[in-house]
């Protein structure tokens with residue numbers, strides 16, 4: 001049996017050994033030492049890890065030393081990193097920081113609530129947008145809007161959007177004044193459109209998973225033989 005080494009009062013980095021703590025009765029284990037960290041936290045460590053230089057801090061301080069900003073899992077951080085990548089790829093100016101990104105409760109363009117859904121392309125997903133696209137991701141030129149609003153806006157200028165609204169209005173009024181299609185014809189067209197949309201979403205879901213999931217069935221095929 002190795003000789004007992006008294007570590008009381010010894011310092012191991014930020015840790016100071018206070019007293020020996022015996023292993024619980026019936027458990028064969030190494031000697032543990034109760035240590036006090038520089039932060040005030042008290043924690044037990046095995047003697048050989050202390051003497052080997054493997055630990056120099058309490059667990060809390062170890063995690064704190066390893067953490068750079070603690071925001072890696074925040075959605076805003078992901079937005080920031082993706083924006084940075086886009087800026088680099090497209091040669092756009094970029095000088096925003098995490099604190100510049102604020103996610104409001106509702107989309108400032110559409111007024112719909114902003115929330116992260118299960119699917120990446122959910123219309124309510126918050127998405128970072130450049131107010132004037134050409135200026136890039138710079139302070140004062142970014143805001144968070146819904147994915148829906150962002151896809152509609154895309155990189156359109158206000159003049160282009162106004163022109164679309166004007167011409168679309170004119171087209172709708174023109175179509176309404178023409179003799180209406182029979183309701184059967186209308187149903188047929190709408191039904192085809194809906195079917196295509198469902199199939200499109202279904203394909204998106206499958207692609208997002210990266211592999212085919214056997215349990216997932218197209219809504220129309222659930223009752224199929």
Ligand SMILES: [Zn+2]
Pocket residue numbers: 037038039040041057058059060061
């Ligand atoms: Zn500590």
